[in-house]
Amino acid sequence: MEDVIVIGGGVVGCLTLRFLASYRLKVRLIEKQYDLASGATMANSAIVHAGYDPEPGSEKARFNVEGNRLYPALSRELDFLYQPTPSLVAAFGEEQEETLRKLLERGRENGVEGLSIRRGAELSGIEPLLSDRVTSALYAPTAGITEPWGVAIAACENAMDNGALLNLGEEVTGLSRLPDGILVVTDRGEYKARAVVNAAGVWSDKIHDMLLPHAFTIKPRLGQYYLLDRRAGDMVKNTLFACPTKEGKGVLLSPSVHGKLLIGPDAKEVPDRELTPTDAEGLRFVREAAARFLRVPLPMNLTIRTYAGIRPTPDTGDFIVGRSDVPGFYQAAGIESPGLASAPAIARELAQEIARDLGAEKRDDFDPFRRKQIRLNRMSEEEKRDLISRDSRYAVIVCKCEKVSEAEIVDAIHRNAGARSVKGVKKRVGAGFGRCQAGFCQPVVVSILSRELGIPKDQVLYDGPGSEILKGKVK
Ligand SMILES: Cc1cc2nc3c(=O)[nH]c(=O)nc-3n(C[C@H](O)[C@H](O)[C@H](O)COP(=O)(O)OP(=O)(O)OC[C@H]3O[C@@H](n4cnc5c(N)ncnc54)[C@H](O)[C@@H]3O)c2cc1C
Structure with missing residues (x-):
């Protein structure tokens, strides 16, 4: 039996997992795509809005203003890009x-x-x-402004460093009530959980309808x-x-x-x-x-x-957040803009609410800091020289547009919630994010993924299943 299962690995689900991991709870996130941050979190304006736009008194207004205030400190703890x-x-x-x-x-x-x-x-x-x-x-x-997918990935990694579990490429297909919790059915198996969080983005109405009468439409x-x-x-x-x-x-x-x-x-x-x-x-x-x-x-x-x-x-015009009529079932549904700005506040409040309902205490051994990510392209020449003297792979520049080194890519693959695809590498270190859009670095990234994951090059994926880049050897 899990304590909490979070459905959806966008910025809301990942941050919720991270705040939940700070309590004495066994937590797991289930994401149907091959990688985290593959929904709205991957393609948006990346603005941490100030909060003047939402109607006063709305959930959007409250969470936006609170979320905006949390960003600076959170970016230091989780080491994601925020400006x-x-x-x-x-x-x-x-x-x-x-x-x-x-x-x-x-x-x-x-x-x-x-x-x-x-x-x-x-x-x-x-x-x-x-x-x-x-x-x-x-x-x-x-x-x-921030890097939305970077926020999600950093939050999930930090949650996992603190013991949270992640299932990628697994789709939640059904939910039903149990006397002591909720049964989560997926395309790979079944899980029992004392609490479930619906953070399924564009599919959050469908997840809601698995347990409750239809109440809103995305x-x-x-x-x-x-x-x-x-x-x-x-x-x-x-x-x-x-x-x-x-x-x-x-x-x-x-x-x-x-x-x-x-x-x-x-x-x-x-x-x-x-x-x-x-x-x-x-x-x-x-x-x-x-x-x-x-x-x-x-x-x-x-x-x-x-x-x-x-x-x-x-179609309700506002976020749907918090407890539902089914005990143990919590919503973070319909999180449109300013959802990125609001996500830390939504996640923190949900985690507090769930921990209170489950009687879970804060952990003394929770480490809120994610291991720092080396970003060569943001370092001084002196810092780079020092780094290269310790690991020569920092001198091997794979992505020439964004100045990303081999060592950074290898690190991104081997972290918790690490990269398993070419797009996964791009999301985590920015290789392929520049002017040539991976025209030059993609073959090298494929080789590194193949070597580090121990799979043949023709099994390396661009993004999810079916997106193999190479067919086989020509010569
Ligand atoms: C064009 C655009 C511009 C925006 N601009 C801004 C902005 O500047 N500032 C701002 O604050 N907000 C902005 N937003 C809103 C912001 O992007 C979203 O509010 C936020 O990303 C929502 O995150 P989420 O985690 O709720 O959803 P998502 O990122 O969509 O994540 C939901 C996840 O659930 C998974 N999932 C769904 N169904 C299942 C299932 N059955 N089983 C397992 N997993 C499942 C999906 O695969 C997905 O990964 C914008 C959005 C868009 C699209």
């Missing part, structure tokens, strides 16, 4: 200025600190290339992006938003924690919950909407990738 980066909501004219005033009031009611409306010369000081057509902007100094909404090379990365200093509408926060322009420029997303309801295609119409909309922000043209010729993600939008 304080203020956000600006730009108003183009009088009508939108009214929206800014409402956002300012709403933000203050939600408890967001430091909000102000800036205009004129003050604005160009904050954002030098901002278009003259921007008449004023809401400035939120507490916003940040309406998947696609959002498409451009990612521009680091040569465009310093065009903006802040995350630039348009005024929000009924459809959401609209297209943004943001620096990324990897020094690139992110442009997007659009918002379109789609029938499929997992397919993430991009299309010319959506990308044109993104380009045109983003072009308004700056006084110079966007260098779209520096695009290195377009991609899309799916928002797990619930």
Whole structure:
């Protein structure tokens, strides 16, 4: 019998596992994909929103503001990439200025600190290339940017270092009530647990319906992006938003924690919950909407990738978090934006609630710190020389665009929740994330995975089952 099973290895599930691991509880996470962070957590805007956007009194507002406050300390404990980066909501004219005033009031009611409306010369000081057509902007100094999949992976790794268990590539297909808990049925077996957390993203309504009468529906909404090379990365200093509408926060322009420029997303309801295609119409909309922000043209010729993600939008309009009518069954469902910003607060509160209900105490031996990840491309020349003198594999640069060494890849494979695929390596160390998009480093990464996992090269996967890259020997 497990104490707690978490369904879903996105940022919400992984952080919940991590906070649960700080109690005297036997915890396990079950994720149906081959790797963690394969749903909404993999493709989003990566903004740790300040919290002025959600309606006061909503779960979104509460968790967003709390989650935002937890990020700086959590990024130090778990050693994921996080960068304080203020956000600006730009108003183009009088009508939108009214929206800014409402956002300012709403933000203050939600408890967001430091909000102000800036205009004129003050604005160009904050954002030098901002278009003259921007008449004023809401400035939120507490916003940040992060690496969403890195947060999830770091949290799961730290949970596992503290004894949590992880099952990847295993799908939960049924849930039923037991006198003392819940039976979790998967495509590989059965588990009994005293408590279960539904953190299944776009599938969270289906997981809910396995135990309870239908109460909400997830309406998947696609959002498409451009990612521009680091040569465009310093065009903006802040995350630039348009005024929000009924459809959401609209297209943004943001620096990324990897020094690139992110442009997007659009918002379109789609029938499929997992397919993430991009299309010319959506990308044109993104380009045109983003072009308004700056006084110079966007260098779209520096695009290195377009991609899309799916928002797990619930028809209730708010997050569904906490105890349900079935004892032992807890929800973290319908976590659309600002779900990334909110995730630490959702996870911490759920873990506290579950621990209280199960009568579990805090552990004295819980180590909140994840073993530091060496990031060669963020080190000084002196630090690099020192490292290389101790391990020459740090001198073997595999990904020339992002300057990732062989030693970093090997480490990423052998950690808890380690990389098992080419995309897994990319998520953990950024090899293949640069300008050539793995054109040069992929064969080397395949060789390293083959060697370190002890499998033939033609069994190395790009992402999940069926994504083998090599067919066999030609010569
Ligand atoms: C376009 C876009 C932009 C966004 N921008 C932002 C932003 O800037 N800031 C912000 O705060 N938020 C943003 N979000 C929202 C944020 O990405 C999500 O709220 C967050 O990633 C949700 O995490 P999750 O863990 O709930 O879901 P997911 O990451 O989707 O994880 C759910 C996991 O459950 C697994 N699963 C599902 N069913 C089963 C099953 N039966 N058995 C086992 N596993 C299962 C899935 O495979 C998946 O890995 C954005 C989202 C999108 C799509």
